[in-house]
Amino acid sequence: MIRIKARAPTRRGSVRKPDRRPLCxxxxxxxxxxxxxxxxxxxxxxxxxxxxxxxxxxxxxxxxxxxxxxxxxxxxxxxxxELRQARRVAGAAQSVLLRPPPPRLDGLSVAAAQLSADRGAVIGGDLYEAVATEHGVRVVMGDVRGHGLSAIGTVAAVLGSFREAVHDEPELARVVRRLERALARHLRERARAEHPAGGLDPDQPVAEEFVTVLLLEIARDGEIRALNCGHPWPYLLSGTGVVPLTRADPLPPLGPFPLPPDLPATHCGHLRPGETLVLYTDGAEDARDARGRFFSLPTVLAEAVRDHSVRPQTLLRRVFTAVLRHTGGTPTDDIALLVLRNDRRPDPWTTRANADGQATAV
Missing domain, CATH: 1.10.287 (Helix Hairpins)
Structure with missing residues (x-):
């Protein structure tokens, strides 16, 4: 069999640059x-x-x-x-795997970033995505056990399933089921690759790997519905301060145990115009300084609210700067943040109806 290697056509009269790789x-x-x-x-x-x-x-x-x-x-x-080349490849992989969200998404201002615990790395074990769908703006924030290159495959499996399921499934529960099946399939494939002789050693990391996942759905009127599988609840920033979005008990993480058959979504109130949600991974609150003191994320967020620095990009910079200062520039775990601010204009009919209802109740 003869193979012909196709080359890109060149314009007539153009000079092809010589290949310098053999010389190098x-x-x-x-x-x-x-x-x-x-x-x-x-x-x-x-x-x-x-x-x-x-x-x-x-x-x-x-x-x-x-x-x-x-x-x-x-x-x-x-x-x-070689190190510069590896970083360019890692940056390209990150741009495909963790795509930067658009600055605006159906009336919401969005910003997200990740800080890897591996020095010089740009990819870690955290995952996030925000997508506008016919069911509302759907957001995922997750954390894979471990960090660095070993977690990239799991991140890719979960994110790939999420990006398809959010458009296909009308209910958050069915989205979570899709993520659970995708993770189980990925772990089985890893087990076969790492133990081709058969059988998975329970002491191996694959057997203990799990993923915490938080799913949010923000409707057009600002109503928030959530399904939380072992992940920290986000913080809600408003004019009155910083509070957790809810204190409901989360479900178990994906991986070690099957989820219960009934998965009702948690109603978490409304994201009103001007309010902000801050989703994060546990690396933010688990970061310690030289004396072993934990980083206080609510304190930094409260200071930002007092200084009126609640623009998503500004908020990201303030939090990451404070984390690096607290840890001396060496965090021990990956940290991911995703900020959503409701910039939609309030509906005058809804505002008037709420005011009339409050007046009637009084």
Whole structure:
């Protein structure tokens, strides 16, 4: 069989740029060889290297020092180049896996960001997404057990299922069922890949892996419905301060135990115009300083409300700056934040109806 490699067509008269990759590979392998050959040649062929005098020893030491320094500099440059390439690849993977949400989504201002616990990494074990659907704006915030590269596959499985289910399923309970099945399928595939001989060792991380997931649905009138599988409840920022969205008991996380057959959504009131929701992963409140004191996320959010700094992007910067200052720049767990502010104009008919109802009740 003959394979023909297709090449992209070029415009007539254009000059194709030469491929420099073979030259780079030759330089990468050739420079250390040249340095080593120079050192060996000097030792064997140079008459000065055969003398035992002090001057000869100093000259020999200088030659080998120069050779060693050249090799170290070359290796360092090669490693830095590979590190920059790896970061570019990781950044591209993050842009596909954790897509930045649009700044506005059906009247809501949205901002999200993640801080990875792995130094130099841009991908962790946290996941988030906000999607406008015919059922309302649906949001997911989750946290995979562990962090770094080992959690990327699980994040991809859960997010991929969510992005399909939110448009297809009218009820949040059915969305959660889809996420549960996607996670179970992913863990089975990992088990077969890591233990091809058969059987999953219960002591392996796959057997203990779980994902906390929070699903929110914000209707056009601001009504919030939620399903929480082991995740922290978000904070509601309003003119009166900072309070948890609700104090209802969450369901168990996805993974270790099957969910109960009945999954009623929790009604969490309304997100009124001007109010803000802050979703976060537990890495934010579990962050500690050098003395072991936990980071106080509600305090930072309350200060932002007092300073009227509730724009989503501004809020993200303030929280991440405070976390890095609290931990000395080295958080021990991934941290993800997603901020939603209701910028919709209040409905005058609804406002008047609420006012009339309150007047009647009085």
């Amino acid at each position: 590979r030759a330089l990468t392998l050739g420079l250390p060889t040249v340095w080593g050959a120079l050192a060996v040649t000097y030792k064997l062929a140079c008459p000065l290297a055969q003398h035992d005098g002090t001057g000869a020893r100093i000259a020999t030491s200088a030659v080998f020092f120069a050779v060693g320094t050249g090799l170290i500099v070359h290796v360092r440059r090669t490693l830095l180049r």
